[in-house]
Amino acid sequence: MSQVIQPQFRHTPVLVDEVCTLLINDLSGIYVDGTFGLGGHTKALSSLLNDDATLIGIDQDQSALAQFIPTLVQQPLHLVCTNFENLDQVLADLKINKVHGILLDLGLNSFSLDDPERGFAFSLQGPLDMRFDRSNELTAEIVVNNYSQEKLADIIFRYGEERNSRRIARRIVEMRTNKRLTQSDDLKLAVIKSVDPRFRTKSLARVFQAFRIEVNREMEVLSNVLYSAIRVLVPGGRLAVISYHSLEDRMVKTHFRDLSQNIPRQPGMIDEEIRIPLLKRITGKPIIASQTEAAENPRARSAKLRVAERTIHATE
Numbered sequence: 118m119s120q121v122i123q124p125q126f127r128h129t130p131v132l133v134d135e136v137c138t139l140l141i142n143d144l145s146g147i148y149v150d151g152t153f154g155l156g157g158h159t160k161a162l163s164s165l166l167n168d169d170a171t172l173i174g175i176d177q178d179q180s181a182l183a184q185f186i187p188t189l190v191q192q193p194l195h196l197v198c199t200n201f202e203n204l205d206q207v208l209a210d211l212k213i214n215k216v217h218g219i220l221l222d223l224g225l226n227s228f229s230l231d232d233p234e235r236g237f238a239f240s241l242q243g244p245l246d247m248r249f250d251r252s253n254e255l256t257a258e259i260v261v262n263n264y265s266q267e268k269l270a271d272i273i274f275r276y277g278e279e280r281n282s283r284r285i286a287r288r289i290v291e292m293r294t295n296k297r298l299t300q301s302d303d304l305k306l307a308v309i310k311s312v313d314p315r316f317r318t319k320s321l322a323r324v325f326q327a328f329r330i331e332v333n334r335e336m337e338v339l340s341n342v343l344y345s346a347i348r349v350l351v352p353g354g355r356l357a358v359i360s361y362h363s364l365e366d367r368m369v370k371t372h373f374r375d376l377s378q379n380i381p382r383q384p385g386m387i388d389e390e391i392r393i394p395l396l397k398r399i400t401g402k403p404i405i406a407s408q409t410e411a412a413e414n415p416r417a418r419s420a421k422l423r424v425a426e427r428t429i430h431a432t433e
């Protein structure tokens with residue numbers, strides 16, 4: 118059954134002015150919103166771009182794309198339901214070679230977060246699902262019930278940065294010997310029984326984040342898209358990434374830093390060691406929300422925006 122969006126669930130795009138200012142470099146250019154969600158950023162970009170610009174919206178969550186009313190934008194808009202790691206293929210299908218800007222506003226939209234059926238929120242009772250793309254086979258239920266204790270602890274530690282990872286993994290395994298864990302409440306109970314009540318909420322957030330990252334291969338697909346984005350940007354084109362947790366931000370930061378470094382030829386160097394910078398960093402420190410935005414939109418509190426530009430002289 119489709120979920121009807123109530124006005125209070127409407128998604129407020131994060132750092133929207135900053136994204137528009139830093140991303141737009143050609144008013145008639147081609148822009149990819151790789152995490153279209155409910156279209157908040159695309160709508161804002163559309164209001165600033167010329168009518169002959171082109172917009173491409175990608176989201177792997179069909180239920181989010183289905184909410185958008187295409188007449189809200191003036192420009193041609195191509196909506197594609199797929200993982201953003203397939204960016205090259207999306208552009209090839211549209212017969213587009215290069216684009217002027219790409220936005221990635223990572224994570225999940227508030228529409229999905231607020232839907233108990235998706236199992237993303239520990240505050241809501243629902244199935245252990247957590248898939249962005251509901252046609253994927255791997256669900257949180259499969260991870261929780263089928264992975265070894267060691268692998269569970271590893272995921273909770275690596276993707277949730279949770280200190281009590283081993284204890285929580287042990288508890289999950291104990292609980293699942295009695296009955297299959299199918300509900301978000303089952304996972305919640307495993308965490309609650311394993312951690313000091315003072316740190317319960319933080320641990321719950323970390324553990325749910327860890328399983329979501331695993332189910333959706335979030336670190337792997339982010340790494341893939343960061344490389345393909347650079348390949349498809351015109352020189353001077355920009356990539357803007359908003360991340361919401363330190364693992365994502367670290368990956369974006371390292372990627373931007375490494376690809377903006379110049380390693381000139383020196384005696385004895387082999388070709389692979391020489392690097393012409395493919396990127397120029399536009400933001401040094403990440404941009405964060407103003408106090409006003411953070412007060413009005415809790416999602417904005419953990420947001421970090423980094424922007425880089427494809428260098429002019431760079432070849433493939």
Ligand SMILES: C[S@@+](CC[C@H](N)C(=O)[O-])C[C@H]1O[C@@H](n2cnc3c(N)ncnc32)[C@H](O)[C@@H]1O
Pocket residue numbers: 128129130131151152153154155156157158159175176177178181199200201202222223224225226227249338
């Ligand atoms: C924070 S929301 C984006 C909200 C959007 N900027 C707006 O203003 O409405 C992130 C969206 O990205 C989607 N998403 C996350 N990872 C994705 C991926 N690997 N490929 C495609 N879409 C993805 C989620 O389904 C979600 O709708």
